[in-house]
Amino acid sequence: MKVMAQIAMVMNLDKCIGCHTCSVTCKQAWTNREGTEYMWFNNVETRPGVGYPRRWEDQVENKGGWVHKANGKLVPRQGGRLKGLANIFANPNLPEMSDYYEPWTYEYEKLLSAPKDSSALPVARPKSQMTGEHINAPEWGPNWDDDLGGSLETMQDDPVIAASGAEVKAQIENAFMFYLPRICEHCLNPTCVSVCPSGAMYKRSEDGIVLVDEDKCRGWRMCVSGCPYKKVYFNHTTGKAEKCTLCYPRLEIGEPTVCSETCVGRLRYLGVLLYDADRVGEAAATERDEDLYEAQRQILLDPRDPEVIEGALAEGVPRSYIEAAQESPIYKLIHEYQVALPLHPEYRTLPMVWYVPPLSPIVDEVTASGNDGEDGKILLTAISRMRIPLEYLASLLAGGNLAVTEKTLRRLAAMRSYMRDIHLGGEGNEEIAAAVGMTGEEIEAMYRLLAIAKYEDRYVIPNAHPEIERSLDDFRCSLDGTGGVGMGGPGFSGNKVMVELLPRRPGGTSV
Template sequence: IDGRPTDITWGPNWDDDLGGGPDHLADDPVLKKMNDQVRLEYEQAFLFYLPRICEHCLNPSSGALYKRIEDGIVLVDQDRCRGWRMCVTGCPYKKVYFNHQTGKAEKCTLCYPRIEAGQPTVCSETCVGRLRYLGVILYDPDKVGEAAATPDEKDLYEAQLSCFLDPDDPTVARAAEESGIPHDWITAARRSPVRALITDYRVALPLHPEYRTMPMVWYVPPLSPVVESLTATGHDGEDPAKLFAAIDALRIPLDYLAHLFTAGDPAPVEAALCRLAAMRAHMRRINLGDPRDPAIARSVGLDERGIEDMYRLLALAKYEDRYVIPTSYTGTVPPDSVDGGCSLDGDGGPGMYDAGLPGMDSFHAPPVPETVAAGDGLRGRVNLLNWDGRGLPRGLFPRRRESER
């Protein structure tokens, strides 16, 4: 605060919020691409939360991972999985986990029993900020490989957009129905909030498209407090012209966001932020009773109706508008599975946090009693969620039997 170096060694949400300070931030792969554009000083720090789940990619890494034909959800084939953990290291988003208790890889299942029943995922429905949207996007699988092989990384965003199909196109709708996709799925694709944010309004962007897995969890980039920054300098923070110009000087650097979402191309990120700023300026005039200015919407490639529709989707969307999920047209929904919570949240999950497991009340996990049932070398392991990474607590590795020594 006073400019002197501060050695912060611990704090709330240390890994997410503080990141270990400048020494560790210097290893940020995104910052390495930006040279000296970001000063690694606390008073210059910026923060925004980026919730990361499995991206359910169009082009997932190989191995036991497969993409379901009926809904595009990426799962781990438990029968094919041999516990080699190649899919764990192969996932660039690090969203495949190894279950030491079962010896199998596991990952987010997108709550597929709920999806099959037409209900949203648990993490979407319980998001207190109503920030997660779910919907159907039709795409051409024959174009995915070509798009993933795009030579220039900065062209990958547009290449993936070219894979998506327009459900309002009669030719697309007819081809979809001929391939066996039910009509209600095509209708859901037309109402999809995800499709609107990605292709209509162009405010949602993919995370690290340079990984070439064609991710399908997209993000609306954060519009940092640019209005307050302009006001502090004596300017009218709500003046659209000044607002758009200030986006280049955001506290969260534009290039940083570009390396996150568009492989370093700042143009799509700047366009998305300008649309968000235009929506703010347009709706402020309406709320204050000021005369409307159609030029605000036109400046970002929208009309007044389009910018107000985007506002309703982002700010006022109801439950049925945020989640447009048709029921499954194949298979059956197991009973009692719809409201069973997150699939990774129970006994035997990747974290192995069984009820009453020793060490749950302490970050430093005490040794687990070395009791292994006969013929069961996978029992008695330490709870990985509580292990602090120091030392080798008993139970971290399977105990060798007397016959193996």
């Protein structure tokens, strides 16, 4: 048993209001530079919808993640090392720029410089930030499906609907929607790291954060196609790959990520998990997609187990990390309460950003039928008939495992019903808790964490340690602005050169 630490995140989808504050603050902190205009390390998608980039979940086309072979081995879906080397100068498995969107600005200077006595009304035409050329009206963007805005045109293209076989009604009075915030999953078995020819992608041993070494990156973009979540981007100005860093400079001083800090709904949780690194390959190679959730959950170790503590110390895990793992809200939500699920475990990357599925529409549905939407017995029996199809959530968050998804939703429904009794002056019905395999005390503890947790309960983050040595060079920023180290250095000719290096599909646009 090799014990290692991983900083992970859980998001409670029942509390996301789709305000995009997390996306905007992340954009301002990390991708507010030339060459990163189209990058959104954090984005919030409306479901059902095709996401960003468009149809990122369609791995038949995108070739992301791992494939389980008949002999039990895992290989990257885009192919092994030989195939990767054969395509190194012309990677065919990349999203087109139209799948993201061509970022634009407006010619504001035309408004400012227009003569006062002009008879014509000045116009600020849209202008591409990629090529500098004028563009027509935008036809796609990172939030095209926002609040089902594009649902009638795009809903039928949602890969999760196709994979789950769920019936989704397009009529607005029968439709459902929920928000899905997404960042890099900082996986335990990341494909992006495995397929990188230059070794620039790496996973930090002390906390599991996946990063890009900008000095080693050669812009091959294998990581972009290898990531099934499409959360690695290519900077067309620097010729380097970039991705979410989980705000590691903030984590190292005990502060949460920017997206967590500014989240209006307080739906994000950060904490440390201890896991058995020797079993990562075994878990990822689990034969059936439906069993991957449980396989991943089983490699997470009990941070209070004396044997685990001894193993962690032997592997150099700081004691503060162990103590943080013992108080981790992530471990409680995933392992103790079992209400958090991984995003698309069937990609076999063992993602470390998990989600508490949404439940809200079921209460409205039950109430509309003339019944008490908060009654425990009625609520638990109505789970399978909830407005959001159970098959859809299972295909999105549990590898298609309906039983695991229903169990999670039943626990959330039981919490709602149990706490309603208490808030109305009752003592809490233990039968409701027992019906989902929990006690009333556990239900109340889960409620405190999910509904009313304080700042220090949601973010349990250990500080970085001096024994993890870093030189001053490790703290320099290689993305320090135009002309700096990360922007090509002195004499770099700018983004137009890099645009020409972007691959093109037959009849398609550049990436």
